[in-house]
Structure formats: C-alpha cells, structure tokens
Amino acid sequence: MSGGDFVFGVFLQIVDSGLKAFPYTAETSSSDDSEAPSDPHVGVSVTLPDWARFLKTPKVALWDAKRTKTSPEAETKVSFRMPSFRPFVLMQETYANLPFQSWELRPLSDNSALVLCCRAPQENLCMLQSDQRKGLAHILGRWMSRAALQRAMTKAGLHIFVNEHTHRYVHTCRKNPTTEHAAYQQMALLASACAFSWSKWNTQCGDEHLVMQVCEHLPPTAVPAGRWSLYLLGPQRVQRLEATEDSEAFSLDHHPDSEFHSTLVHMLRDTMSPDGAARTRESGYRFVEAVQSLLCSTRPLLFSS
Structure with a gap:
C-alpha cells in the first residue's frame, strides 16, 4: 500500500475503550516462510485538504524521523512511513501568523472599513479578502458574523485571532489592557473616516502608552505615505507627536x-473635515460593533512586532 492516497479525515468521537494500535505484518513468500521482509514499514501518502492553508509542510504526530520523506508534490502531499497502522495527525504551528509584522485599519466607504485582511461593513457582518486563494477559496468573499469568520479562518489554518493563552507562545509588547481596549473602542467609532496603522515606536513607549499612525482618510484607496501622523495614547490623555515613523529616535x-x-475621538474630531465628521456621526452601531470586535479579537496593538 506504499504510495496510496488516503482521504484526510477527522475523528468525531473516541469510544470509551480508546484507540488501539494494530500491528502490521507483511506477507512472506510461500517458498520460504523463514525469510523476513527487509522493510515491514507501511508507506502512507496523504493528500492535504484543499480547505486548509499550510504555511509549511505539516508534521506528523507518529513517524520515524529516519524514514520520513516529503513527496515531490510537497505543496499538496506529505509522505511518511510508520511501523504499523495506527492513528496519526497532521500538525502545524497554531500561531505561525503571529506576531503581526504590520497592520492597518482604513475606511472604504460609509459604514465600511478594511481591518487587517477582513472587511467589516454594516449589519455586523465581516468578509475575508486575500490575494492568496489557496486553501481559502471556500470562505473568501462570504459575508458572515465575526464569530463565524473566526471559526472558518481558524479551521482553514489562518490563525490571526488571539485568546487567553496566546501570550504564552507569541512574543508581545506589554501594554495596559484598559488603555488598549479603550483604543479599540475609539478606533471603531472613527473607522468610517480615519485610517490607523502600525508604528514601530509602539514597542518603545512604555507599558502605559500606545503609539500608532493615524490620519483622516475618506477615499477607498491606500493612504499616501506622507499623510500619517503619530499619536500617543495614555490612560489620562492623548497627544499628537512631533516625531514621525521615519524619525531616527523616539521622542514624547x-x-x-x-x-x-x-480621548482620541475628541483629538481627531477637533481637526476633522466636515465630511469626515459627518461620516463618524452617521456610523451605524452594528458597524462600530463589528470593527471593535475584530480589533479586540486580534489585538494588533499588543501582538505586533
């Protein structure tokens, strides 16, 4: 059975007796029953599912490292040898997509914004957008709730959502959680008219402060590089910094x-254009809730390098 294709499956239930290993005995020649097989191992070739994305060739839970090999079709198959038929599983690192190298939240139109790779419109629905369709074609372009999108992306191997255990496996910058989540709430309130982006200075401003790039941006296009300004958010106040992302050193x-x-809301509305101010006032509560939910479930201000 070496080289045969096996359908990738999932165990839905394990009976009380548990899983058992069944030794595999190779057939011997009838002319000489005493002749032992030179290699009694079982060869298995598994076709990777097209509904999941693997950043690297997955690891197999039960394998002999000396006999493990990758087939020529490394992107779609993985081959290995084991001494007997027994349960096995394909594994990849859960937090391979973290920490974020960069992130951006920018408006697309009224009640529509782009968060990382997720689009969050009104009615509390989100949609995954990506130039890479491999392993994601079945969920790209589909509107769904934030919770449903998180489940679909996680099942597809695209782990960008965090939980209470993520910090144990991913390096983060320490931040005051109250200040951090207040920032997500204010960003969501302004997401119809303002763009927000990652800043390298966020890791150098201390535990009690956050630094991000912000600007008013109404068209559904990328933000020009010269439009960004740095803002410092703290527990008591918010200020625009004289330093820029390209400065040689950080300064307060x-x-x-x-x-x-x-607050950041008061800071930006104080200098916002009439059209931008009108957009933020007319933002639907479902849109604001969707953006805030995405930000709180990914926490880009904390899980970014």
Missing part, C-alpha cells in the same frame, strides 16, 4: 500645532 515631544485631549 508633542506637535507644536496640536493640543492635548482626553
């Missing part, structure tokens, strides 16, 4: 043309 000096504000 505030921008001379700006003032201190108690």
Whole structure:
C-alpha cells in the first residue's frame, strides 16, 4: 500500500475503550516462510485538504524521523512511513501568523472599513479578502458574523485571532489592557473616516502608552505615505507627536500645532473635515460593533512586532 492516497479525515468521537494500535505484518513468500521482509514499514501518502492553508509542510504526530520523506508534490502531499497502522495527525504551528509584522485599519466607504485582511461593513457582518486563494477559496468573499469568520479562518489554518493563552507562545509588547481596549473602542467609532496603522515606536513607549499612525482618510484607496501622523495614547490623555515613523529616535515631544485631549475621538474630531465628521456621526452601531470586535479579537496593538 506504499504510495496510496488516503482521504484526510477527522475523528468525531473516541469510544470509551480508546484507540488501539494494530500491528502490521507483511506477507512472506510461500517458498520460504523463514525469510523476513527487509522493510515491514507501511508507506502512507496523504493528500492535504484543499480547505486548509499550510504555511509549511505539516508534521506528523507518529513517524520515524529516519524514514520520513516529503513527496515531490510537497505543496499538496506529505509522505511518511510508520511501523504499523495506527492513528496519526497532521500538525502545524497554531500561531505561525503571529506576531503581526504590520497592520492597518482604513475606511472604504460609509459604514465600511478594511481591518487587517477582513472587511467589516454594516449589519455586523465581516468578509475575508486575500490575494492568496489557496486553501481559502471556500470562505473568501462570504459575508458572515465575526464569530463565524473566526471559526472558518481558524479551521482553514489562518490563525490571526488571539485568546487567553496566546501570550504564552507569541512574543508581545506589554501594554495596559484598559488603555488598549479603550483604543479599540475609539478606533471603531472613527473607522468610517480615519485610517490607523502600525508604528514601530509602539514597542518603545512604555507599558502605559500606545503609539500608532493615524490620519483622516475618506477615499477607498491606500493612504499616501506622507499623510500619517503619530499619536500617543495614555490612560489620562492623548497627544499628537512631533516625531514621525521615519524619525531616527523616539521622542514624547508633542506637535507644536496640536493640543492635548482626553480621548482620541475628541483629538481627531477637533481637526476633522466636515465630511469626515459627518461620516463618524452617521456610523451605524452594528458597524462600530463589528470593527471593535475584530480589533479586540486580534489585538494588533499588543501582538505586533
């Protein structure tokens, strides 16, 4: 049976007696029953499912490292040898997509924004968008709730959502959780008219503060590089910084043309255009909830390098 294709399956239930290993005995020649087979191992070739995305060739739970090999079709198959027929599983690192190398939240239109690789419109629905369709074609372009999208992406091997255990396996920058989640709430309120992006200075501003790039942006296009400004968010106040993302060193000096504000919402609305202010006032509560839910479930201000 070496080289045969096996259908990738999932055990739905394990009986009380548990799984048992059944030794495999190779057939011997009838002319010489005493002749032992030179290699009694079982060869298995598994076709990887097309509904999952593997960043690397997956590992097999039960295998002999000396006899393991990858087939020529490494992107779609994995082959290995084991001494007997027994249960096995294909594994890959859960948090291979973390920490984020960068992230961005920008508006697309009224009540529509792009969060990382997820689009969050009104009615509390989200949609996955990606240029890479392999392993994701069955969920790309489908509107679903944030919880349903998270389940679908996780099942497909695209793990960008975090939980209470993620920090044990992924390096993060320590941040005050109250300040962090308050930032997500304010970002969601402004997501119809403002763009937000990762900043390298976020890891160097201390545990009590957050730094991100922000600008008002109304068209559904990429933000020009020169439009971004740095903002420092703290427990008591928010300020625009004089430093930029390209500065040689980080500085807490505030921008001379700006003032201190108690929240990011007040800070940005104070200088926002009439069209931008109208967009934020007309943002639907379902849209705001969807954006905030996506931000809180991915936590880009914490899980980014």
